[in-house]
Amino acid sequence: MSQIADLLLVLRHGPYGGLNAREGLDAALTAAAFEVPLSLLFLNDGIYLLQSDQQPGQLPAKDLSKTVPALAMYDIERLYVRSRDLEQRGMKPEQLVVEVEVLDDEQAANLFHQHRHILSF
Amino acid sequence: MKFAIVVNGSPSSSQAAATALRFTEAALHQGVDVLRVFFYGESVLTANRLTHPPQDETNLTQRWQQLASDHDVELIVCIAAAVRRGVMDEREAKRYEHTADNLADGFELSGLGQLVDASIGADRVITFGGRA
Numbered sequence: 001m002s003q004i005a006d007l008l009l010v011l012r013h014g015p016y017g018g019l020n021a022r023e024g025l026d027a028a029l030t031a032a033a034f035e036v037p038l039s040l041l042f043l044n045d046g047i048y049l050l051q052s053d054q055q056p057g058q059l060p061a062k063d064l065s066k067t068v069p070a071l072a073m074y075d076i077e078r079l080y081v082r083s084r085d086l087e088q089r090g091m092k093p094e095q096l097v098v099e100v101e102v103l104d105d106e107q108a109a110n111l112f113h114q115h116r117h118i119l120s121f
Numbered sequence: 122m123k124f125a126i127v128v129n130g131s132p133s134s135s136q137a138a139a140t141a142l143r144f145t146e147a148a149l150h151q152g153v154d155v156l157r158v159f160f161y162g163e164s165v166l167t168a169n170r171l172t173h174p175p176q177d178e179t180n181l182t183q184r185w186q187q188l189a190s191d192h193d194v195e196l197i198v199c200i201a202a203a204v205r206r207g208v209m210d211e212r213e214a215k216r217y218e219h220t221a222d223n224l225a226d227g228f229e230l231s232g233l234g235q236l237v238d239a240s241i242g243a244d245r246v247i248t249f250g251g252r253a
Contacts, residue, residue, distance in 0.1 A: 006240075006241060007237075007240060007241075019162065019202075019205070020162065023161060023162055023199075023202060026201065026233060027161070027233055027236060027237075030232070030233035030234055030236070030237055031237045031240075033234075034234060034237045034238070034241075036237055036240075036241055117240050117241070117243070117245075117246045118246065118248070119127065119236075119240060119246065119248060120248050121129070121162075
C-alpha cells in the first residue's frame with residue numbers, strides 16, 4: 001500500500017469540550033511549519049471542528065472555527081472524515097467549513113497504514 | 122529500533138500516564154533506543170515537582186526522573202501546554218512574573234517542534250492517552 005505522507009494526525013475531540021482539539025491543531029500547524037508532509041483525520045466528535053456557523057462567542061473558550069479554514073495556508077490539504085461519523089451526527093459534507101475527503105470505514109482503516117507515523121489527540 | 126514516546130494522558134486521571142512509564146521502562150530494559158519522551162496535554166502535570174502523592178502510592182514524577190537519569194533519556198515537556206497548566210521553569214516563571222517555579226529536575230520545557238522532530242526521527246511513535 002503506497003504511503004500518502006509521513007504523519008497522520010487524528011483529531012477525535014470536539015472543539016470546545018477541552019483542550020485536546022486545540023492542542024492537536026497546534027501540533028498539526030507545527031508539523032506543517034517544519035514542512036513535514038501530513039494528513040488530518042477528523043474522527044468521531046472531531047468532525048465538530050468542521051461544523052460551519054459555529055458561534056462559540058458565549059463560551060469561555062477560544063474560537064477554533066477560524067483555524068480549520070486557515071490550514072490550507074499551511075499547506076495542510078489532505079483532510080479526511082468518515083461517512084459514518086457524519087451520518088451519526090446528522091452532518092453533510094457540504095455543511096463543513098472546508099472541503100474534505102469522505103471515507104468509508106475500510107478506507108479510513110487503510111489511511112492508518114498509508115502513513116509512517118500517527119499522532120492521536 | 123528507535124522509539125519516540127508521546128504522553129498525553131493526565132497523571133491523576135488516566136491509566137495512560139502509568140502505562141507510558143512502564144512501557145518506556147520495559148523498552149529501555151530490552152535495549153530499545155528511546156529518542157525522547159514528549160509530554161503534551163494533561164500529561165505535563167507529571168513534571169510538576171510539587172506533586173506529592175501519599176507514600177504508598179506511585180510517584181510518577183520521581184519514577185520518570187529515575188528513568189531519565191538511569192538511561193539518559195530526554196524528558197521534554199511542551200512549553201505551551203505546561204505554561205497553560207501552571208508548570209513553569211525558572212525562566213517562564215520570571216516571564217509571567219510568578220514568585221516560584223515548579224518544573225521537576227530532569228524535565229525540560231521546549232516547543233512542539235520537539236514532538237515533530239521525534240516523530241519523524243523515530244522508527245516507531247507510541248502515543249499514550251490519545252483519547253484522554
